Amino acid sequence: MAAVESLERSGAAAARALASELMRPTAERDDAGDAAAALAMALEAARDAAGRMRRQIGSSTRLQRSGTGQALRALCARLDQWDRVAAAAQDCLAGHEWPLVPAAASRLDLGGAQGSLVSGAFTRAHRAINPARQDRASADRGAHADIPLDAARFVAAAHLAYRLRLATKTPRPWRFLDVGCGGGVKVALAAEFFDDAIGIEIDPGYAASATRNFAAMRAHRCRVEVTDALTYGGYGGFDVIYFYQPMHDMTDLLALEQRILEQSRDDVILIAPYPGFAMRAASLGCVPVDGTVFMKAAMADGLGELLAETRRMGPHVFGADDDPPQNLGWLRPLWLACTANGIRPA
Secondary structure (H helix, E strand, C coil): CHHHHHHHHHHHHHHHHHHHHHCCCHHHCCCHHHHHHHHHHHHHHHHHHHHHHHHHHCCCHHHHHCHHHHHHHHHHHHHHHHHHHHHHHHHHHCCCCCCCCCCCCCCCCHHHHHHHHHHHHHHHHHHHHCCCCCCHHHHHHCECCCCCCCHHHHHHHHHHHHHHHHHCCCCCCCEEEEECCCCCHHHHHHCCCCCEEEEEECCHHHHHHHHHHHHHCCCCCEEEEECCCCCCCCHHHCCEEEECCCECCHHHHHHHHHHHHHHCCCCCEEECCCHHHHHHCCCCCEEECCCCEEEEHHHHHHHHHHHHHHHCCCCCCCCCCCCCCCCCHHHHHHHHHHHCCCCCCC
């Protein structure tokens, strides 16, 4: 038992050191290899010790019920988690890279065909869950009716924004805003990635639909605020802002874009999936990350390094409602460090 406890202490120290390294930018992880090797050595020795304890206890009921037997069961449960978390940490260190957004599927690709069917069905569902007609006053104000955006396209952009936040090592919680949220579908989707998801909407009927939809979906981290986007003063409080040409009057649209850019933080991520914004991005002081995702020019000097770091963030999403397993013990900081690199232990 003394040997096992010593190995656990060694493993815990190595796990803490490795977790600290994984929370640094990938180019600065000078001691990560040593910490990973120490953790692997402690794991192997702990497996060996567990095997010796198992052989010593054998089939003795008395020993199985003893403190040693209980300690063995606890160690075996820990070894299962230890192996998974250590493997995930190795994945974080392996130098894998993922594209910023998935490559477009071929016309003859099975996944592409399936994605097209799902997106079509989702668009019809979008219309079904917001049956409200546009308020006349909102239409007169120049607001567009609730426009569905292809779900797969939105998820790809939101996932990129999530990985960008991972790459910048921005502490959570992360807040998302949908400007002109309609029935709230994109707000609910965004809540899968971000800690708070908020929509602003000028049309009270649409906002009421969004509130009902959030309640029906138990989307407790989603809410909608009835307000005019052109007078809204809270853009500076968000990490990610999404707007899909919420108004058709060009003068108002330009004023909205300018207002968002003036109020938002320098490190804000903007999702603006319409050609007009892409054409005006440079004059507005924005740089493209991909076709629909932008950052402010204040981030331009380090953008190449940021995108390189983003490609090293794995594909998994750790949502605000996700909880680490209860029996992690001293492995918990390393488990969280893996998820902060986009790798969820299996």
